[in-house]
Amino acid sequence: MAADSLDQDVLRYSRQIILDGFGKDGQEKLKTARVLVIGAGGLGSPALYYLAAAGVSNIGIVDFDTITLSNLNRQILHFTEDLGKKKTDSAEKKLLNLNPGLNIEKYHDRLNIDNIEEVISNYDVIIDATDNFPVRYLISDCCYFNGKPLIEGAAVGFDGILMTIIPGQTPCYRCLYPEPPQNGVMPTCSDSGILGMVTGVIGSLQALEAVKVITGMGQTVSGRLLIFDALRSSFREVNWPKRDHCPLCGDEPKIRELVEYEIKCKVKL
Numbered sequence: 444m445a446a447d448s449l450d451q452d453v454l455r456y457s458r459q460i461i462l463d464g465f466g467k468d469g470q471e472k473l474k475t476a477r478v479l480v481i482g483a484g485g486l487g488s489p490a491l492y493y494l495a496a497a498g499v500s501n502i503g504i505v506d507f508d509t510i511t512l513s514n515l516n517r518q519i520l521h522f523t524e525d526l527g528k529k530k531t532d533s534a535e536k537k538l539l540n541l542n543p544g545l546n547i548e549k550y551h552d553r554l555n556i557d558n559i560e561e562v563i564s565n566y567d568v569i570i571d572a573t574d575n576f577p578v579r580y581l582i583s584d585c586c587y588f589n590g591k592p593l594i595e596g597a598a599v600g601f602d603g604i605l606m607t608i609i610p611g612q613t614p615c616y617r618c619l620y621p622e623p624p625q626n627g628v629m630p631t632c633s634d635s636g637i638l639g640m641v642t643g644v645i646g647s648l649q650a651l652e653a654v655k656v657i658t659g660m661g662q663t664v665s666g667r668l669l670i671f672d673a674l675r676s677s678f679r680e681v682n683w684p685k686r687d688h689c690p691l692c693g694d695e696p697k698i699r700e701l702v703e704y705e706i707k708c709k710v711k712l
């Protein structure tokens with residue numbers, strides 16, 4: 444690397460390099476890490492911005508969707524001028540404006556049982572920034588089978604949750620939620636309200652968790668579920684132990700390969 448660009452990097456990341464326990468080593472780890480963010484929406488926007496700003500140089504973005512007006516209260520990677528564009532393209536443009544040195548790989552695809560393994564296998568850490576249960580189970584099972592650390596986040600209404608899963612070391616997603624909800628239990632997906640700041644908080648925390656997994660700094664939220672209550676501006680933790688009879692990581696697992704679910708939301712009356 445040319446001396447000039449090395450100097451620029453030191454300057455760009457100087458405020459984090461001087462942190463105790465981070466240093467040039469931490470920066471180098473971010474530079475070589477490969478992080479996949481699945482979903483470039485409400486959670487993915489802040490997660491991607493902060494990863495890019497921090498110098499996570501190899502970033503994959505998965506999103507099959509295009510931008511609509513009702514996305515813009517929370518999906519801050521996308522601007523009014525981007526309406527109708529692919530979210531992956533819009534995200535890439537903003538992130539390269541912020542940090543031109545990034546390598547960004549775009550996947551304008553819907554992840555499914557046939558393609559997910561190939562996509563995930565290219566990355567060291569996976570951030571699940573999706574908004575529906577079928578893909579959430581697919582991602583968590585696939586990360587477990589492939590030994591990939593997974594940062595789960597979700598936000599609905601005024602509430603958000605966060606959990607970090609390290610396969611083989613921590614409880615898995617199915618230790619907490621063994622099976623997906625029944626058809627018709629979940630609210631109508633497209634009608635769920637959401638305040639942008641809630642996805643902002645959870646998406647930022649997902650990026651923070653990824654940085655901790657990559658650098659080894661601090662403690663992740665594995666083995667505990669972090670719950671954010673936006674109306675009280677408070678966090679609480681729920682203990683999340685490993686379940687002996689977990690269908691995925693338990694003593695006698697019944698799930699031994701990827702499963703694709705179809706879960707219907709509650710029908711709008």
Ligand SMILES: [Zn+2]
Binds near residue numbers: 615616689691692
């Ligand atoms: Zn488990």
